[in-house]
Amino acid sequence: MTGPAPAGGGGAGGGRLPGIHLFVPMLHRRDAVGEHTRVLRGLLVAAGVPSTIYTELPDPDTVDETRPFRDYEHDAVAGDVLVYQVATRSDMTRWLAKRPEPVVLNYHSLTPAVFFAPWNNGIARMQEAAARDLADLAPRCALGIGVSDFDVAELRAAGCPSTRVVPVVNVPLPPVEPDPAALAALARRTAAGGPWWLSVGRLAPNKAHQETIAALFVARATTAPDAHLTIVGGPTEPHYAAALRRYAADLGLSGAVEFTTRLSPGELAARYATADVLVMLSEHEGFGVPLVEAMSQGLPVVAYDAGAVAEIVGDAGVLLDRKGPRAVAAAVAALLDDPDRRHALVAAGRARLGALGLEHAGSDLVRALREVAAGA
Amino acid sequence: MTEADGTTGSDAPTTTGDAGGLPADEVELLEAFERLAPAGSFRWGFDDAMRRLSSPDERGTWVEPWDGLPADLWDRGRGAKASERMLGDVIAVLAQELTEYSQRIVDDVRRTVPTDTAVFDALRYLAARVERLEAAADPLGIRPADLALPAPDASAWVEALPAWLGAVDGRPVVVGELGDRSVLEAVVGTGADVDAVDPRAALSWTVRDAAPGRPGQVRATVGDVVEHLAGLPAGSRSAVVLSGCVDRSSLDGKATLVTAAARALESGGALVLLVTDQAAWDADLEPPVRDLLPGRPFHADTWAVVLAHLGLEDPEVHLAERGSVHAVVARRPR
Known part of the structure; x- marks a missing residue:
């Protein structure tokens, strides 16, 4: 058995209190699922519930926070509840399906394989396998928790008998203050020309960042010759990420499109604070954390109406039902040319945050899990 | 608020392209990106x-x-x-x-x-x-990594290991495959700077538990031991300790492995092989695992012959008095 002592003290299951333990394929920092898992564990521990994070593979950055999932077989205590963070394929799925403890699926949306097929068969196969594994596990789960109605619909389609919506718990409220140094540097840059578009999301094909680049190309050729775009996100698929850079270069946008990643929360907040608009043309979103971040930072949103985007944004952003480059460029230009509308959307965005219930998401999630534990 | 496609600007062409109704020039613009995909799925x-x-x-x-x-x-x-x-x-x-x-x-x-x-x-x-x-x-x-292959128990040699390695405090030492972790802990105890290499992804947990509170002393590499050794500069390591991979490799694989290890050693550096006893190998492994692995252990004496053939000095064979792992130690000539 390796790793830190299991939560609850004691050893080999003897004398420990039942807990609510979290299972995630890998625990990454600066990753939506990873941060959600870490925050959830903190909430559980703060509520007096023993909780350990078990993973299939270790991430060197978080290895001190995790234990191999098979160690749980030694740690198990009667009355435990196991919460599986569903986001990708994992050997844990079949293992969890055979465990006697109640299993809760905390669903973060599986990106359909078809998005990855032209770029990376390995990831596409993995996503297909993940969907099959979910279909095997869902019918026997005690509860399926989605972060949006869109996600819950997918859980129900997979066979989850009982479902509930609880938003993500890792959106910082109140919002993170922008890093002063980053803010100053970015302010100097934006003062030199603009507008600055911002797009936040992993460099994965379902995010459709290329369509934002194409729209920027049209904008610079028509209404906004000084428009720039910052894309914040790590490369999920290397070929796709490389193609984005090549595409920008081929369109003569190397100096107009900035790719950046691994920002601190304060540096990311500075990006939101100095941008003029968040453009999000993703094809598949289970929640859309950048939408919430933009609304909380007072940045208006232009987004394609896909997945849970409309559910999250409501009337607090410009939603596009089609997203040709010319349409996107026109929507952005119309928004930026209308200060009253822009201010109205920013105000609506701040109001929308309250309607999403993010402030209560943590306590709602802990309560939902404790209800499962009480019935175990 | 939802907006329909705003292709109403004066510059919008009238011709349409694909079934989605995008103008032909927009279709062309987007297809330019699709052509950057790799040679297809x-x-x-x-x-x-x-x-x-x-x-x-x-x-x-x-x-x-x-x-x-x-x-x-x-x-x-x-x-x-x-x-x-x-x-x-x-x-x-x-x-x-x-x-x-x-x-x-x-x-x-x-x-x-x-x-x-x-x-x-x-x-x-x-x-x-x-x-x-x-x-x-x-x-x-079927990959060796997919087979239920127990880690060799080399704990019988952890007390002898520091003497075999010599003065390696602060010196670079490779530990190829970590087995039950006891060997890694023994090498860490010498104060050496350790390259820990293991194909198992759980390596990070093993390293964390073997060297608590000493971050940086052990550098973990998830991967093939022979590939790692082959990528090291010649004469750059004070000692190399190998287990696991020395047993299951094919004949070619064994030769490549110890040749790469000998090359990586500095003058006077020690090569320590912790090899499983053949009888224990046959008794402990499930038949499918035994059959599907590319190789089986050499006798310790055979390793001594091989190491001498590679030009290493004075190979010593230490047969197990407890457990089922023998040790073979040799040095690169000064």
Whole structure:
């Protein structure tokens, strides 16, 4: 058995209190699922519930926070509840399906394989396998928790008998203050020309960042010759990420499109604070954390109406039902040319945050899990 | 608020392109990105093309490229060594190229020749050749990493190990495969700077538990030991300790492994092999595991002969007094 002592003290299951333990394929920092898992564990521990994070593979950055999932077989205590963070394929799925403890699926949306097929068969196969594994596990789960109605619909389609919506718990409220140094540097840059578009999301094909680049190309050729775009996100698929850079270069946008990643929360907040608009043309979103971040930072949103985007944004952003480059460029230009509308959307965005219930998401999630534990 | 496609600007062309109704120039703009995709999603493209070629009913139309993925391919690929993955990728690109050229040929033939059986036969022949090539690279799809292979218990030697290594405090030492962690802990105890190499992804947990509170002393590398050793500068390591991989490698693999280890040693540096007793190997491993591994342990005396043949000095054989792991120690000449 390796790793830190299991939560609850004691050893080999003897004398420990039942807990609510979290299972995630890998625990990454600066990753939506990873941060959600870490925050959830903190909430559980703060509520007096023993909780350990078990993973299939270790991430060197978080290895001190995790234990191999098979160690749980030694740690198990009667009355435990196991919460599986569903986001990708994992050997844990079949293992969890055979465990006697109640299993809760905390669903973060599986990106359909078809998005990855032209770029990376390995990831596409993995996503297909993940969907099959979910279909095997869902019918026997005690509860399926989605972060949006869109996600819950997918859980129900997979066979989850009982479902509930609880938003993500890792959106910082109140919002993170922008890093002063980053803010100053970015302010100097934006003062030199603009507008600055911002797009936040992993460099994965379902995010459709290329369509934002194409729209920027049209904008610079028509209404906004000084428009720039910052894309914040790590490369999920290397070929796709490389193609984005090549595409920008081929369109003569190397100096107009900035790719950046691994920002601190304060540096990311500075990006939101100095941008003029968040453009999000993703094809598949289970929640859309950048939408919430933009609304909380007072940045208006232009987004394609896909997945849970409309559910999250409501009337607090410009939603596009089609997203040709010319349409996107026109929507952005119309928004930026209308200060009253822009201010109205920013105000609506701040109001929308309250309607999403993010402030209560943590306590709602802990309560939902404790209800499962009480019935175990 | 939801907005419809705002293609109402004065610069919007009137012609439309694809079924989505985008103007032709916008379609062209977006397709420019799609052309940057790699040589296609190789396996389904190939498999799909071959399926259509072998099914007369489907020859008349090209089906949609996405038709699902073979269920087992991900599992087969997970444990592949880097070299095998690279070979697989090369084969896959070849297969994709073949498919693409085949499509063009068949398209051309369809336009000009009503009966194209010979073309399809030729393509099927090519497909069979490629499949044989794929099978040669991965005959069963079973990897050593997928087998239930117990880690050798080398704990009997942890007290002797520091003396064999000599003065390595602050010096670089490679530990190839970590087994039950006892060897790694013993090497860490000498104060050496440790390269810990193991193909198991759980390496990070093992390293964390072996060197608590001493971050930076152990550098973990998830990967193949022989590849790691081969990538080190010659004469750059004060000692190399190997277990696990020395047992299950093929004859070629064993030779490559210890040759790479000897090359990495500095003058006077020690090579320590912790090798499983053959009788224990036969008794402890399940028959399928024994049969499917590429090799089985050498006798300790055989290792002594091999190390001497490689030019290492004074190989010593230490037979196990407890446990089932012997030790063989030799040094690079000064």
